[in-house]
Amino acid sequence: MKVRDVAEAAGCSIGSVYNEFGDFDGLILTVNRETVQALTARLKAVPADDPLRQLHGLADAYLGFATEHANLLRSLFEHRMEDDRPFPEDILAMVMDAFALMHAPLVRLLPGRDPDDVALLSRMMFSAVHGIISLGLEERMVAVPPEMLRERLVQFVDTHLAGLGVTRGA
Amino acid sequence: MKVRDVAEAAGCSIGSVYNEFGDFDGLILTVNRETVQALTARLKAVPADDPLRQLHGLADAYLGFATEHANLLRSLFEHRMEDDRPFPEDILAMVMDAFALMHAPLVRLLPGRDPDDVALLSRMMFSAVHGIISLGLEERMVAVPPEMLRERLVQFVDTHLAGLGVTRGA
DNA sequence: CTCGAAAATGAACATTGTTCAAGAAGAATC
DNA sequence: GATTCTTCTTGAACAATGTTCATTTTCGAG
Numbered sequence: 463m464k465v466r467d468v469a470e471a472a473g474c475s476i477g478s479v480y481n482e483f484g485d486f487d488g489l490i491l492t493v494n495r496e497t498v499q500a501l502t503a504r505l506k507a508v509p510a511d512d513p514l515r516q517l518h519g520l521a522d523a524y525l526g527f528a529t530e531h532a533n534l535l536r537s538l539f540e541h542r543m544e545d546d547r548p549f550p551e552d553i554l555a556m557v558m559d560a561f562a563l564m565h566a567p568l569v570r571l572l573p574g575r576d577p578d579d580v581a582l583l584s585r586m587m588f589s590a591v592h593g594i595i596s597l598g599l600e601e602r603m604v605a606v607p608p609e610m611l612r613e614r615l616v617q618f619v620d621t622h623l624a625g626l627g628v629t630r631g632a
Numbered sequence: 633m634k635v636r637d638v639a640e641a642a643g644c645s646i647g648s649v650y651n652e653f654g655d656f657d658g659l660i661l662t663v664n665r666e667t668v669q670a671l672t673a674r675l676k677a678v679p680a681d682d683p684l685r686q687l688h689g690l691a692d693a694y695l696g697f698a699t700e701h702a703n704l705l706r707s708l709f710e711h712r713m714e715d716d717r718p719f720p721e722d723i724l725a726m727v728m729d730a731f732a733l734m735h736a737p738l739v740r741l742l743p744g745r746d747p748d749d750v751a752l753l754s755r756m757m758f759s760a761v762h763g764i765i766s767l768g769l770e771e772r773m774v775a776v777p778p779e780m781l782r783e784r785l786v787q788f789v790d791t792h793l794a795g796l797g798v799t800r801g802a
Numbered sequence: 803c804t805c806g807a808a809a810a811t812g813a814a815c816a817t818t819g820t821t822c823a824a825g826a827a828g829a830a831t832c
Numbered sequence: 833g834a835t836t837c838t839t840c841t842t843g844a845a846c847a848a849t850g851t852t853c854a855t856t857t858t859c860g861a862g
Contacts, residue, residue: 475843596763634848636850646811
């Protein structure tokens with residue numbers, strides 16, 4: 463993305479882009495905000511009736527979004543702020559909202575466990591799924607091939623839940 | 633990294649940097665090659681006696697390397713080639729060599745399984761561990777806090793192996 | 803010492819984020 | 833409607849950085 467391209471696409475001058483977004487970071491962050499909102503909307507559309515099916519659905523929805531908007535997700539996760547400025551709080555809050563959707567079903571599946579432990583577990587599972595998907599879609603390095611990602615994500619979630627003592631269909 | 637900084641650090645002219653590395657991509661890729669080699673050396677130092685302990689050791693070694701050289705690993709995994717040129721084969725081969733170190737113990741732990749299945753499983757576990765570590769060290773988004781990464785990685789490997797039917801100590 | 807090939811040089815160029823003085827547009831007052 | 837003040841918009845100019853290439857330097861062969 464280039465400032466000049468944005469200006470031309472918007473039919474205004476370069477300076478107006480700066481008036482609107484402040485600087486390049488502001489431009490990127492605006493895009494990232496929309497990305498989080500679009501992702502959240504997609505995750506919210508996953509049925510929440512059965513926690514296990516919900517987890518599968520969330521992983522699949524995340525995969526779908528990552529497949530269709532690979533560059534947007536990369537921008538969201540890989541962009542570093544200029545001059546070591548802190549990452550905007552409001553985006554962090556939005557991401558946490560989206561993440562709550564993935565946390566909830568795990569809480570239901572692990573009722574006996576310490577809540578702090580479940581919180582860390584869900585963070586870990588999200589990071590793991592994110593890693594599997596993002597590396598897989600890169601199609602380089604040691605990744606799961608994209609055409610197998612979908613079925614393998616189901617397997618991953620099932621295997622990990624089994625390791626946590628959740629028996630299928632329970 | 634800037635071409636001018638490299639030239640100054642090497643005590644030569646800008647043009648000489650181009651004579652040596654071709655272009656900016658060539659410069660980055662040279663660094664990435666050294667990164668893979670350093671990582672491989674570190675992973676090879678992990679004892680291979682017990683497969684379970686080896687897996688834990690490999691995850692821990694990866695975490696250590698990622699902690700000490702976060703920027704190098706990011707360059708290796710996030711750098712995109714200019715003009716959609718293909719990723720260099722020799723780096724891919726070096727990464728595969730490093731990956732073989734992680735694949736081997738999984739094969740020993742899952743002797744009955746289909747080799748293709750184990751190959752995909754190990755790719756998935758690597759991608760998962762990579763995701764947990766890279767997001768965790770970013771310290772933003774939904775990540776496992778860095779100070780907990782070490783113990784949580786042990787838990788992750790154990791949990792996933794348990795889900796695969798590997799009983800501890802067997 | 804001379805010549806030619808090879809290597810090194812850095813000025814100049816292209817791209818891109820950024821600034822800001824000048825101008826245009828609009829709002830407020832008379 | 834005219835004047836003045838405020839706000840917004842503009843794009844030329846600047847800074848940083850990757851890239852090129854004619855020129856210069858180096859250096860070995862004859």
